[in-house]
Amino acid sequence: MAGCSEFTLIGRYLTGLGAARADVTLGVGDDAAILQSPADPWLLSALDTLIEDVHFPGDMPAEAVGYRALAVNLSDIAAMGGQPRWAVVGLTLPAMDEDWVAGFARGLDAIAQTHEVAVVGGDVTRGPRAVSVQIAGTSALPPIRRDTACAGDDVWVSGRLGEAAGGLAVWQAGQQGEPRWAGLVDAFLRPVPRLCLGQALQGIAHAAIDVSDGLLADAGHIASQSGVAIDLARAALRPSARLQAFGGTAQATAWLCSGGDDYALCFTAPVTARSTVAQAAQNARTPVRRIGQVRHGHGVLLDGVAVGGAHTGYRHFER
Numbered sequence: 001m002a003g004c005s006e007f008t009l010i011g012r013y014l015t016g017l018g019a020a021r022a023d024v025t026l027g028v029g030d031d032a033a034i035l036q037s038p039a040d041p042w043l044l045s046a047l048d049t050l051i052e053d054v055h056f057p058g059d060m061p062a063e064a065v066g067y068r069a070l071a072v073n074l075s076d077i078a079a080m081g082g083q084p085r086w087a088v089v090g091l092t093l094p095a096m097d098e099d100w101v102a103g104f105a106r107g108l109d110a111i112a113q114t115h116e117v118a119v120v121g122g123d124v125t126r127g128p129r130a131v132s133v134q135i136a137g138t139s140a141l142p143p144i145r146r147d148t149a150c151a152g153d154d155v156w157v158s159g160r161l162g163e164a165a166g167g168l169a170v171w172q173a174g175q176q177g178e179p180r181w182a183g184l185v186d187a188f189l190r191p192v193p194r195l196c197l198g199q200a201l202q203g204i205a206h207a208a209i210d211v212s213d214g215l216l217a218d219a220g221h222i223a224s225q226s227g228v229a230i231d232l233a234r235a236a237l238r239p240s241a242r243l244q245a246f247g248g249t250a251q252a253t254a255w256l257c258s259g260g261d262d263y264a265l266c267f268t269a270p271v272t273a274r275s276t277v278a279q280a281a282q283n284a285r286t287p288v289r290r291i292g293q294v295r296h297g298h299g300v301l302l303d304g305v306a307v308g309g310a311h312t313g314y315r316h317f318e319r
């Protein structure tokens with residue numbers, strides 16, 4: 001509706017999204033939300049931004065933008081093993097478009113409900129289309145960090161790496177209507193934040209990160225921040241059959257290593273915890289596999305050979 005103000009938009013579409021939580025005294029409507037301090041000793045806070053044509057194609061459905069904006073933030077809480085609670089959403093739109101906002105709100109509400117997150121506030125502005133979500137969560141146990149991997153650990157990863165990058169390529173090739181590639185497109189549009197897995201790994205995993213920029217890049221963050229080397233086994237880095245069918249083996253392997261957008265968890269755990277990890281993953285109903293070893297040294301290796309720094313993952317300022 002032309003002439004509808006941001007206040008109308010907030011009142012009509014952006015109020016009361018997500019779960020009704022008992023620890024929210026006051027949500028949308030005042031200068032700040034009023035939240036009750038949790039009993040859990042650790043508070044977690046993170047923020048991720050999605051920008052049109054940088055993080056999502058301009059023709060992606062509004063519902064998927066709303067879903068994905070929260071999903072990528074939940075993934076950061078998952079990587080720490082936390083429990084998400086509250087989200088604040090900054091929405092920037094080039095023009096008033098009620099249908100778009102209604103779709104965005106539906107997608108955001110659905111995933112917030114699923115993970116019992118309350119959307120307690122935000123901001124609406126005019127400018128190039130973008131969504132910034134700030135997520136807050138808690139943890140009863142010490143959160144899993146990036147800087148605590150130990151030489152000797154196994155390296156594990158969840159899910160089917162590379163499929164989201166493949167799904168984006170499907171979309172950009174205009175083949176999203178092709179039933180054969182529906183699973184790939186879904187991996188891009190609706191990444192699943194691995195919250196149950198992250199929580200199940202607390203007290204077991206030594207270090208964890210979520211794979212947003214690409215496996216080699218994100219494993220590299222664990223390596224550099226922990227002061228260790230991560231040696232991945234090429235034989236364990238096999239793309240799924242449907243990803244190979246779409247892109248061919250070489251491109252599918254490149255997506256798996258450096259495509260990003262997966263929001264899988266990459267984590268390290270002691271060799272003695274193999275069966276405990278397997279049980280935790282089973283409890284979380286999330287498939288995981290071992291892909292390498294943490295060693296003394298630095299950087300990321302493939303079968304013992306250092307990986308060159310050029311194409312390990314997404315970088316905003318090196319396109």
Ligand SMILES: Nc1ncnc2c1ncn2[C@@H]1O[C@H](COP(=O)(O)OP(=O)(O)OP(=O)(O)O)[C@@H](O)[C@H]1O
Nearest residue numbers: 045046047048049072075076209210211212213221
């Ligand atoms: N503008 C900023 N000011 C302060 N800290 C920042 C800023 N941008 C990023 N950081 C911090 O730097 C660290 C790495 O940020 P980054 O955005 O790469 O997060 P990530 O989880 O590794 O990746 P992704 O954003 O793809 O999920 C995080 O701790 C983040 O909070």
Ligand SMILES: Cc1ncc(C[n+]2csc(CCOP(=O)(O)O)c2C)c(N)n1
Nearest residue numbers: 053054055056057212213259260261314
């Ligand atoms: C239209 C379009 N083109 C390219 C990509 C790929 N991409 C963009 S940002 C990013 C890393 C994570 O972002 P950040 O580090 O900002 O959290 C990746 C893998 C995409 N998603 N959409």
Ligand SMILES: [Mg+2]
Nearest residue numbers: 076079210212
């Ligand atoms: Mg992250």
